[in-house]
Amino acid sequence: MITVTSLSVAYGAVQALRDVSFQAGAGQITAVLGANGAGKTTLLRTISGLVTPTQGRVDFGSTALVGRRAEEIARLGVGHVPEGRGVISEFTVEENLRLGSMFNKTPLAKGLAEQYELFPALGERRKQHAAKLSGGERQMLAMARALIAEPTVLLLDEPSLGLAPLVTAQLMKTIKDLCEKKKLTVILVEQNAVTALRISSHAVVLNLGRVVADDDASVIGEDENLRQYYLGMSS
Amino acid sequence: MRTLAPRSRIAVAALTLVVVFVSSILAAPTTRNGVVLGLALDGALASLSVLSSRDLRKRRPTLARALGSVVVVDVALGATFFFSANTNYNLAIGAAMAIVLLGLSFLTGISGQISLGNSAFMGVGALAVAIWANHHASTPLVVTLLIAVACGAVAGLLLGLPAARLRGPYLAGMTLAFAVAFTAIVNSFTSWTGGDAGLQLPNAVTAPRWMATLFDSQSSPLALNSAWLADVTIVAAGVSFFLMANLIHSRAGRAMRLLRDNDVAAEIVGVSLARSRVLAFVVSSAYAALGGGLWTLINNSVSPPAYSFALSITILSLVVIGGIGTVSGALLGGVIYAYSASVISWITTQTGLNPQGNLASQLNGIIFGALLVLVMLFAPLGIVGLIRRLHRRLASKLPG
Amino acid sequence: MDAFLTSRIMSDVLGGLTNGMIYGLVALSLVLIWRSAGILNFAAGAMPMVATYVGMVIFVSTLGYWPSVVIAIITGLTIGALTERVVVRRLYGKPPINPVVVMVGILIVLEGVAAAIWSTVPRGIPNPFSPIDWQLAGKPIALSSFSLYEIVTALVVMSAVAALFRFTKLGLQLRASALAPEVSRLLGVRVGRMLTLGWALSTGVGTITTVLVASNFFTGLTPQVMDGIFAFGFIAAAVGGLESPVGAIVSGVALGIVLQFVGDYINSNAIILVALVILVVSLMVRPNGIFTRNSARRV
Numbered sequence: 001m002i003t004v005t006s007l008s009v010a011y012g013a014v015q016a017l018r019d020v021s022f023q024a025g026a027g028q029i030t031a032v033l034g035a036n037g038a039g040k041t042t043l044l045r046t047i048s049g050l051v052t053p054t055q056g057r058v059d060f061g062s063t064a065l066v067g068r069r070a071e072e073i074a075r076l077g078v079g080h081v082p083e084g085r086g087v088i089s090e091f092t093v094e095e096n097l098r099l100g101s102m103f104n105k106t107p108l109a110k111g112l113a114e115q116y117e118l119f120p121a122l123g124e125r126r127k128q129h130a131a132k133l134s135g136g137e138r139q140m141l142a143m144a145r146a147l148i149a150e151p152t153v154l155l156l157d158e159p160s161l162g163l164a165p166l167v168t169a170q171l172m173k174t175i176k177d178l179c180e181k182k183k184l185t186v187i188l189v190e191q192n193a194v195t196a197l198r199i200s201s202h203a204v205v206l207n208l209g210r211v212v213a214d215d216d217a218s219v220i221g222e223d224e225n226l227r228q229y230y231l232g233m234s235s
Numbered sequence: 236m237r238t239l240a241p242r243s244r245i246a247v248a249a250l251t252l253v254v255v256f257v258s259s260i261l262a263a264p265t266t267r268n269g270v271v272l273g274l275a276l277d278g279a280l281a282s283l284s285v286l287s288s289r290d291l292r293k294r295r296p297t298l299a300r301a302l303g304s305v306v307v308v309d310v311a312l313g314a315t316f317f318f319s320a321n322t323n324y325n326l327a328i329g330a331a332m333a334i335v336l337l338g339l340s341f342l343t344g345i346s347g348q349i350s351l352g353n354s355a356f357m358g359v360g361a362l363a364v365a366i367w368a369n370h371h372a373s374t375p376l377v378v379t380l381l382i383a384v385a386c387g388a389v390a391g392l393l394l395g396l397p398a399a400r401l402r403g404p405y406l407a408g409m410t411l412a413f414a415v416a417f418t419a420i421v422n423s424f425t426s427w428t429g430g431d432a433g434l435q436l437p438n439a440v441t442a443p444r445w446m447a448t449l450f451d452s453q454s455s456p457l458a459l460n461s462a463w464l465a466d467v468t469i470v471a472a473g474v475s476f477f478l479m480a481n482l483i484h485s486r487a488g489r490a491m492r493l494l495r496d497n498d499v500a501a502e503i504v505g506v507s508l509a510r511s512r513v514l515a516f517v518v519s520s521a522y523a524a525l526g527g528g529l530w531t532l533i534n535n536s537v538s539p540p541a542y543s544f545a546l547s548i549t550i551l552s553l554v555v556i557g558g559i560g561t562v563s564g565a566l567l568g569g570v571i572y573a574y575s576a577s578v579i580s581w582i583t584t585q586t587g588l589n590p591q592g593n594l595a596s597q598l599n600g601i602i603f604g605a606l607l608v609l610v611m612l613f614a615p616l617g618i619v620g621l622i623r624r625l626h627r628r629l630a631s632k633l634p635g
Numbered sequence: 636m637d638a639f640l641t642s643r644i645m646s647d648v649l650g651g652l653t654n655g656m657i658y659g660l661v662a663l664s665l666v667l668i669w670r671s672a673g674i675l676n677f678a679a680g681a682m683p684m685v686a687t688y689v690g691m692v693i694f695v696s697t698l699g700y701w702p703s704v705v706i707a708i709i710t711g712l713t714i715g716a717l718t719e720r721v722v723v724r725r726l727y728g729k730p731p732i733n734p735v736v737v738m739v740g741i742l743i744v745l746e747g748v749a750a751a752i753w754s755t756v757p758r759g760i761p762n763p764f765s766p767i768d769w770q771l772a773g774k775p776i777a778l779s780s781f782s783l784y785e786i787v788t789a790l791v792v793m794s795a796v797a798a799l800f801r802f803t804k805l806g807l808q809l810r811a812s813a814l815a816p817e818v819s820r821l822l823g824v825r826v827g828r829m830l831t832l833g834w835a836l837s838t839g840v841g842t843i844t845t846v847l848v849a850s851n852f853f854t855g856l857t858p859q860v861m862d863g864i865f866a867f868g869f870i871a872a873a874v875g876g877l878e879s880p881v882g883a884i885v886s887g888v889a890l891g892i893v894l895q896f897v898g899d900y901i902n903s904n905a906i907i908l909v910a911l912v913i914l915v916v917s918l919m920v921r922p923n924g925i926f927t928r929n930s931a932r933r934v
Contacts, residue, residue, distance in 0.1 A: 048821060074823035086818035088811060099811050102804060103823045149822065349732050351739065397919045404675030404877075405918065407735045408869045411677075412914055415866045416907040423904045544862070548743050555736055594751040601747035607740030611733055612725055 344560015876924020
């Protein structure tokens, strides 16, 4: 479980997050929605330690995360698939996965087999450079690389960006299955609210760095005001 | 606008006075006192005209810079009549160095490039003066110096063409290779350059007759020599600084600063990256060559091994210590250079080091190197930056 | 066959190969730092030089050659790591000129301090290898047990670095930190530590190189022993592409051989001139180096 309490972040004079509080329940998918520039990416980067907040706290179970370095937070079991996926193009598929499994207890071979079973397309291209993968495959690789580290929390930043609707639907299903099977706590940042709400149990809406709504996904999906003003969904 | 008219008239009057003054020297150069008096009068009027118009710098920047240069040059020229031969020699060496520093400071601070090869460009100018003077001793001094400048510019162009496409470390490495190669180049053309032994200037290269008469005939030959050499160097430095100040504030200078800060944006608004970079490199090399050429005059000879990589480091250190990209920093660096040897020998005697010992002989490099690191880490704009910071702090404390 | 092995061409090739291995090692040490930190280390000759003095001058008479080499290498690793921790760390994210200036400053300070302590007089380093060229049918072949020692050591170092990067977990982390520091941190890689390690490794490679150079009977150890070699190493690295370790080594060896021919058939002054021309021309044709695939340059 991730608990965010009165979190504020500023880049120089620009206030990116103001007094953000919410909880991402264990074993659930929590969607973080909002327009461009709402502070969604900043929120994930702060949770994983890449950005230092000006105030507030982030707790992972009973462990305080603010003040720890990103690499330490990662080793605690917080996986972060960054915006743009962060696949290392110069590495082969397998090297990317090896990098992901650097700090877990499971033997490399077993971890690899598991991921290739989950994403068969990756298994077929294991020796290829990641630069040669399609957008969907890159997203799979990024997910697999985060999963092979066996995290308890998974932060996903716009996984559907640039993917065809059919691929997106498949990806979302995979995320939901994984969450259920591995009891993962997922925080899913999405601009594509419809898709995200469909698989989430809880949702937080950000606007200009503030939380404007925090409720069950179904409630948020039904709220006309939210739909119109913040989520860009026509009724 | 109305208030400007009388003020700029004063300024024009001052400039006229400069012309009158110079032509009066040319016409009737009689006594040293007359010259000094003229200088004082001229400098006073120039500074008066600057002070009389508070917004001259804003409205007529070129004129303001010209008058400013006149004031500084006048003061320095006047001083050479009272200084000892030794001081004048140091002054000349330092003023020539200031020209070189200005060139590198411009390249680094305004255009964002770096050169570790300016010692070699100095060497090009130094050799050009010596070679030309040995073949055409009757050439006027100014022409000889301009030839040195041209040689430096051409060398700068040759090396600057690839530099246009290179950034930071690649460029630095290439100029380093040039600095290291300079000695080999000199030794490849021994019949021209005299190899490591270098060249002497022919006796014919002395002060122009009209200048010689300005100076006290009672002085020793050395004093006579260094005084007029210091004057030539000071005037050359004044002209160089004036031109540079204008270049920095010109369209080309603004374009370079834009490129340094954001090359993508600059290209979008139509600034040519390559041309701007090459131009800066050529200017910097030409300035270095002028400084080197003046050194040949001052020393009456050129010794190519003096223009080694170590000199490049000294040049870089002085620019950094003075303040990268600032005109006053370059001037300051020149002064520091003129006195660095005395300061270091003072340190040696004060600390009781053996002047022939290993440490004493390495003190120069160690101090300059350490300053290079410390200044770059803790005060990237050098002494000028520190003064500005202090000034700002004082200004913020004062009311208004 | 014997006549060919002792021919002028063959002795230039062999002599050039020996020098080229040294240039390749220097280029490799530059690439190691460039890839991880985006900094061209102008003190890449001076830092190992100090380590070599510490190992080979202080300890060689009491401990003998090989233990002193080990001490030199350990000192080199330490100097590299300390430099990164104490100085270079403050330079990340600054304009690219700042690290150039600082590393040049460190170069000058180290050379000055070394000369102040040990003087500029060359020090011979007694070692087990003979510098006398072997003979073949009465004629010298441009190889001695010393040059073979140089070549073999260089090959071992190069293979060791390659193996480290290709086959070990540490190598994977080093490469990942260089290519994608932020992503690496998100996967738990201690990128800061990798940078320190990169500097240590580079200075370690440099120290082995300097020990080889200084052990040469005809060179000896001086504070400026690496200056010229650094210039050639840089040229090799720039021609090969600062991103590519293989490119650095290959162009180092090629440069060594070409320059040996230049020195033999023209004269020794022409060596650095030709090297400069090669550098200028290659940078104009391929600003990112021959062996660099992607066109985007960092900085």
